Amino acid sequence: xxxxxxxxxxxxxxxxxxxxxxxxxxxxxxxxxxxxxxxxxxxxxxxxxxxxxxxxxxxxxxxxxxxxxxxxxxxxxxxxxxxxxxxxxxxxxxxxxxxxxxxxxxxxxxxxxxxxxxxxxxxxxxxxxxxxxxxxxxxxxxxxxxxxxxxxxxxxxxxxxxxxxxxxxxxxxxxxxxxxxxxxxxxxxxxxxxxxxxxxxxxxxxxxxxxxxxxxxxxxxxxxxxxxxxxxxxxxxxxxxxxxxxxxxxxxxxxxxxxxxxxxxxxxxxxxxxxxxxxx
Amino acid sequence: xxxxxxxxxxxxxxxxxxxxxxxxxxxxxxxxxxxxxxxxxxxxxxxxxxxxxxxxxxxxxxxxxxxxxxxxxxxxxxxxxxxxxxxxxxxxxxxxxxxxxxxxxxxxxxxxxxxxxxxxxxxxxxxxxxxxxxxxxxxxxxxxxxxxxxxxxxxxxxxxxxxxxxxxxxxxxxxxxxxxxxxxxxxxxxxxxxxxxxxxxxxxxxxxxxxxxxxxxxxxxxxxxxxxxxxxxxxxxxxxxxxxxxxxxxxxxxxxxxxxxxxxxxxxxxxxxxxxxxxxxxxxxxxxxxxxxxxxxxxxxxxxx
Numbered sequence: 055x056x057x058x059x060x061x062x063x064x065x066x067x068x069x070x071x072x073x074x075x076x077x078x079x080x081x082x083x084x085x086x087x088x089x090x091x092x093x094x095x096x097x098x099x100x101x102x103x104x105x106x107x108x109x110x111x112x113x114x115x116x117x118x119x120x121x122x123x124x125x126x127x128x129x130x131x132x133x134x135x136x137x138x139x140x141x142x143x144x145x146x147x148x149x150x151x152x153x154x155x156x157x158x159x160x161x162x163x164x165x166x167x168x169x170x171x172x173x174x175x176x177x178x179x180x181x182x183x184x185x186x187x188x189x190x191x192x193x194x195x196x197x198x199x200x201x202x203x204x205x206x207x208x209x210x211x212x213x214x215x216x217x218x219x220x221x222x223x224x225x226x227x228x229x230x231x232x233x234x235x236x237x238x239x240x241x242x243x244x245x246x247x248x249x250x251x252x253x254x255x256x257x258x259x260x261x262x263x264x265x266x267x268x269x270x271x272x273x274x275x276x277x278x279x280x281x282x283x284x285x286x287x288x289x290x291x292x293x294x295x296x297x298x299x300x301x302x303x304x305x306x307x308x309x310x311x312x313x314x315x316x317x318x319x320x321x322x323x324x325x326x327x328x329x330x331x332x333x334x
Numbered sequence: 335x336x337x338x339x340x341x342x343x344x345x346x347x348x349x350x351x352x353x354x355x356x357x358x359x360x361x362x363x364x365x366x367x368x369x370x371x372x373x374x375x376x377x378x379x380x381x382x383x384x385x386x387x388x389x390x391x392x393x394x395x396x397x398x399x400x401x402x403x404x405x406x407x408x409x410x411x412x413x414x415x416x417x418x419x420x421x422x423x424x425x426x427x428x429x430x431x432x433x434x435x436x437x438x439x440x441x442x443x444x445x446x447x448x449x450x451x452x453x454x455x456x457x458x459x460x461x462x463x464x465x466x467x468x469x470x471x472x473x474x475x476x477x478x479x480x481x482x483x484x485x486x487x488x489x490x491x492x493x494x495x496x497x498x499x500x501x502x503x504x505x506x507x508x509x510x511x512x513x514x515x516x517x518x519x520x521x522x523x524x525x526x527x528x529x530x531x532x533x534x535x536x537x538x539x540x541x542x543x544x545x546x547x548x549x550x551x552x553x554x555x556x557x558x559x560x561x562x563x564x565x566x567x568x569x570x571x572x573x574x575x576x577x578x579x580x581x582x583x584x585x586x587x588x589x590x591x592x593x594x595x596x597x598x599x600x601x602x603x604x605x606x607x608x609x610x611x612x613x614x615x616x617x618x619x620x621x622x623x624x625x626x627x628x629x630x631x632x633x634x635x636x637x638x639x
Contacts, residue, residue, distance in 0.1 A: 068442065068443050068444065071439045071440075071442045071443050072443060072446075074439055075436070075439050075440065075443070075446075075450045075454075078436060078439075078454060079450060079453045079454055082453065082454055082456065082457060082513070083453060083456065085457075085468050085469070085472055085513070086456065086457070086468070088472075088479055089468055089471065092471070092477075100477045101476060101477065103482075104476075104477050104478060104479045104482055105479060105482050105483065105486070142367075146363050146364040146367065147364060149360045149361070149363065149364065150360060150361045150363075150364040150365075152360060153356075153357045153358075153360035153361050154361070157354075157356070157357040157360070158357075159354060159357035159358065160353075162357070165361060165365070168373065169364075169368065171373065172368065172372050172373055172376070174621075174622055174625070174626075175376050175618055175621075175622075176570070176573055176574040176594075176595070176614075176617060176618060176621050177574055177576070177595065178574070178576075178594065178595045178598040178599075178613075178614045178617060178618075179376050179379055179380075179614050179615070179617070179618040180372065180375035180376040180378075180379055180614075181375075181379075181598065181599070181602060181610070181614065182375075182379055182382070182598075182602055182607045182610045182611045182614065183374075183375040183378035183379050183382060183611070184371070184375040185602060186607070187370075187371075187374070187375060187378075202367060202370075202371050203371050203372075205367055205371075206367050206368050206370070206371035206372035207371075207372055209364050209367065209368045209372070210368070210372075213364065238356055239356075242360075263459060266461070267459075267460065267461030267462070267463075267464075268461075269461055269462055269463050269576075269577040270576050270577060270595070270599075273580075273599075274599070274602070284461075285461040285462075285463035285464070285577075286463075288463050288464070288467065289463060289581065292467060299471075299476075299477045302467070302471070303471065306464060306467045306468060306471075309461070309463070309464055310460060310464050313459050313460060313461075313464075314456075314459070317452075317456070317459045321452050321455075324459070325451070325455065325521050325525075328518065328521055328522065329521055329522055329524075329525035
């Protein structure tokens with residue numbers, strides 16, 4: 055009897071928190087829900103009452119929006135650039151982080167500090183010479199060039215995070231592998247990487263989101279429509295269709311949906327990537 | 335004794351010491367890409383700010399602080415920088431405290447933690463472009479939803495042109511920024527809370543501590559280092575805000591929401607590379623000064639107390 059009342063008491067104690075959290079969630083999600091609802095309305099409905107729900111669901115808006123700009127090209131570019139960048143970041147940063155974490159050599163500290171240095175600068179600190187460099191190397195207006203810029207931008211954080219993780223590996227593991235005649239590269243490939251899967255996953259999703267969403271450098275380096283990424287393509291689309299409300303809303307959603315899907319699938323990995331990196 | 339990788343391998347019979355190249359080979363690919371496409375341009379930006387150059391002509395001529403002289407006397411530069419400072423001041427208070435409270439609320443409940451965390455973090459996953467367009471439509475004079483909602487709840491007097499009014503455009507962009515940033519602070523605080531030993535909270539409950547006492551005497555002191563990190567993150571994002579403002583207002587109307595990164599971007603667009611690099615360098619010095627100063631101050635405070 056007493057146990058039960060205590061339980062109820064505890065539940066009642068939690069109630070205000072549930073109410074506040076529900077309120078916060080509603081306020082947070084309403085803009086997204088509203089954009090999705092508006093994308094199904096006609097322009098007349100939107101003008102008439104922006105708050106009302108769609109009378110009939112006009113999925114045609116999405117089809118019109120899709121064909122209103124080169125969304126297929128934007129999608130291809132975003133997927134190609136992001137997947138390649140994430141792959142390169144994972145390979146390069148895990149190699150470097152292994153060396154920084156587990157090998158003793160002259161200049162270890164200094165080289166690591168040089169990487170850390172890159173995290174202290176605002177993005178604008180490199181833009182002028184970067185643009186000039188990309189033109190010199192014939193990498194301006196190129197997907198490959200953008201990939202290199204994104205990889206270079208992600209490496210400092212990736213190396214910092216993986217180094218901290220690799221340092222936690224017990225020395226005995228390496229020692230016994232060495233005894234079995236396992237070279238350092240084999241150890242990296244066969245033991246270190248498979249054992250680091252959760253960390254690589256978290257880092258990979260984190261870098262994926264950052265690269266997929268990047269806008270500033272893409273805006274600076276890409277000026278051909280067929281090479282635009284999704285965020286850049288959305289700005290071009292919105293500039294063209296800003297008077298066509300329904301289509302504009304649909305265009306936002308076309309850009310947002312892939313991110314939402316990835317988020318639903320990898321929500322835990324993403325948040326782990328953010329928090330593990332930050333608390334270490 | 336097991337031989338360790340980290341010990342330099344020496345040939346027992348060899349008279350000469352061999353340098354182990356493996357560690358360098360592992361780092362080399364990362365170093366090459368990082369130096370060419372990240373660190374190099376940063377350093378070049380600093381050096382080139384003392385030269386006359388532009389994208390089109392390859393000639394450079396040393397002119398000392400001339401570009402800085404221009405930048406530091408340009409009212410628009412200070413105008414933009416002051417807006418970054420307004421952003422900074424608001425950003426270290428509003429999204430951070432929202433994140434703290436929501437994290438504490440989530441920590442206090444038993445069921446539904448994962449759901450609330452995931453739902454409240456949702457806006458933070460989008461590109462600044464998507465965030466800006468969502469809010470551009472919320473603020474829109476005909477199709478927007480903010481003014482009708484204000485009228486609905488009897489605050490019709492507050493309806494206005496959110497992005498067209500020079501007095502409030504900057505704050506309108508800040509709301510969009512906040513919507514997309516409090517989630518970051520929240521998940522980091524929540525992870526920090528889960529690292530605190532539950533014994534402390536149990537002891538506090540036995541002693542009859544209420545919510546407010548737990549917050550001020552346990553939670554906030556225990557999250558000292560987490561606060562430092564969360565606020566440092568806000569310093570960087572507030573000083574480097576670009577996409578949201580670029581799309582919502584382009585820095586306007588009448589430069590009322592201009593910020594440094596838009597200022598620099600505009601200079602680059604006009605091929606004024608000297609001014610762009612000088613402005614970027616001043617901004618870098620300011621950001622590094624504020625962030626390292628803040629971190630040092632926090633470290634000093636935690637030692638001295």
